[in-house]
């Protein structure tokens with residue numbers, strides 16, 4: 001088995017709305033190795049979730065993947081028949097969403113929902129399914145799991161609910177889990193806990209994670225590599241430490257400057273100036289240009305992908321590398 | 324939970340008392356049955372005698388108290404017209420209405436819910452649009468007209484089914500049913516279809532609206548992300564999520580159809596309670612009207628109670644919030 005788990009090439013997912021074509025994901029490429037934790041950050045509306053859904057073939061109409069390639073273990077997922085795709089979901093690639101209150105079914109017991117997930121891929125008896133469910137729940141840190149199988153989602157705390165969702169995603173030990181802001185809806189005190197636990201679980205089982213967040217601080221504490229997304233494209237990608245210490249793209253710099261941790265006390269917190277552009281009417285060339293302090297006439301042309309020693313970025317006038 | 328049940332039962336008792344007063348006063352206001360029952364040329368003393376025998380000379384509040392006292396002993400009075408205990412009269416008519424109603428409501432739900440789910444699941448499919456078109460028809464065409472068309476088509480023109488009346492009955496569990504013979508079923512079919520059409524349309528709309536809403540939720544997306552098949556998602560997730568409004572309407576429809584299948588029963592000469600109540604209104608048969616309306620109130624109170632209990636089973640969050 002090669003180390004390469006996922007290879008995404010020029011992925012394009014567009015929404016064909018009445019107002020026009022929304023290019024939510026427009027030419028995204030990246031690769032992942034087995035067991036790797038990859039952070040995906042960007043402002044709201046930059047296309048992070050749509051990227052995640054695309055990986056599972058879960059883009060709802062009016063959206064669809066219009067081009068590119070997604071290879072999981074060398075197998076092409078774009079254009080795969082729906083039935084084959086379904087057999088892949090949950091077994092080899094799974095997903096955890098932001099709010100477990102919205103994702104778990106309020107009128108089914110946790111045991112019933114886990115049983116459905118187990119039986120989606122394995123023919124097992126009800127008793128065996130319950131045993132499996134209890135053992136997975138125990139693994140994600142739910143105390144007295146066997147007894148909790150008959151409880152409903154609302155009978156769990158927020159953190160415990162998200163653990164249930166994580167358990168459902170981990171049931172079949174998939175090679176890849178897309179975690180779409182799985183801690184955002186939780187109390188701050190629980191966030192760090194879940195973050196840590198998911199990291200541990202992925203390490204134990206060798207599961208790779210795509211960790212989506214709009215919060216650089218969260219991502220930097222879990223991810224080995226980080227991708228910065230802007231208006232449907234990746235603008236910078238590289239090892240987390242490098243990107244954070246020494247960003248080359250002006251947008252990444254802007255995100256970092258808006259972090260409380262890098263701001264000196266008494267200094268006003270800086271937001272990335274300007275607003276997220278409408279994906280319906282992107283200016284030609286670099287989509288960040290209207291907000292960019294380094295922009296020049298050259299920026300009306302699309303910047304090429306460029307690489308330095310360890311990372312890739314997309315900018316005509318990158319920041320200098322720190323020594 | 325049990326505290327909640329007791330509280331609901333007490334509420335039900337209060338509602339029943341209020342209803343009995345309203346019904347009693349209301350029926351009193353409709354007209355004096357003696358005008359209909361006693362021949363106009365009867366001598367004054369005979370007239371007074373009859374009125375006294377029925378207790379109609381007492382002031383209204385006294386009549387009401389006498390009535391309550393009798394009801395407490397299980398006596399709803401005698402029909403002025405048939406001269407038999409009202410309760411017996413109604414009970415003898417009940418099975419006919421009951422089987423007609425059950426056939427219509429269950430049939431409407433059994434067909435309407437799957438059709439509605441399909442229409443909500445695939446809102447853009449031609450089949451779904453056809454289903455919705457039919458449901459609009461079911462809503463807008465009056466029941467009596469459909470009834471007449473059914474009779475004309477299947478009884479008069481094609482001659483496949485009887486035009487009216489109830490078929491032969493078998494006694495099962497002490498009740499007379501006509502659904503256990505082919506002949507009986509053939510009589511039941513047309514009135515049941517007639518009665519079911521409106522409900523079918525309603526079930527379709529309800530199931531469709533619910534399904535459309537549920538299909539867009541993250542619950543469904545998450546289920547898909549776990550690799551559940553579409554069939555499993557519909558059977559286990561969607562059906563349970565849309566169950567609450569459907570059960571509510573099912574219950575209320577059951578109640579209102581039992582009580583007011585009047586039009587269909589009249590068109591198809593179906594010997595049920597709906598026809599009985601129409602007859603009793605024409606003849607100002609006061610005890611029948613009072614007993615009937617009070618039983619109807621009781622029916623609705625009971626159904627509402629059952630629906631609430633069903634909520635608690637279908638949606639565990641309800642149980643918890645009410646236990647608190």
Ligand SMILES: Nc1ncnc2c1ncn2[C@@H]1O[C@H](COP(=O)(O)OP(=O)(O)OP(=O)(O)O)[C@@H](O)[C@H]1O
Nearest residue numbers: 015017022024043044045046047048049050214279
């Ligand atoms: N169903 C849809 N119809 C039309 N446009 C859509 C649809 N879903 C997403 N989009 C568009 O795709 C773009 C990317 O959305 P996405 O949900 O991926 O953003 P995100 O980066 O996950 O943001 P957030 O941090 O708010 O979750 C948005 O600009 C949105 O307008």
Ligand code: SF4
Nearest residue numbers: 286289292299315316
């Ligand atoms: S390409 Fe130009 S506009 Fe875009 S980020 Fe770089 S400098 Fe700014």
Ligand SMILES: [Mg+2]
Nearest residue numbers: 048049050180
């Ligand atoms: Mg998102």
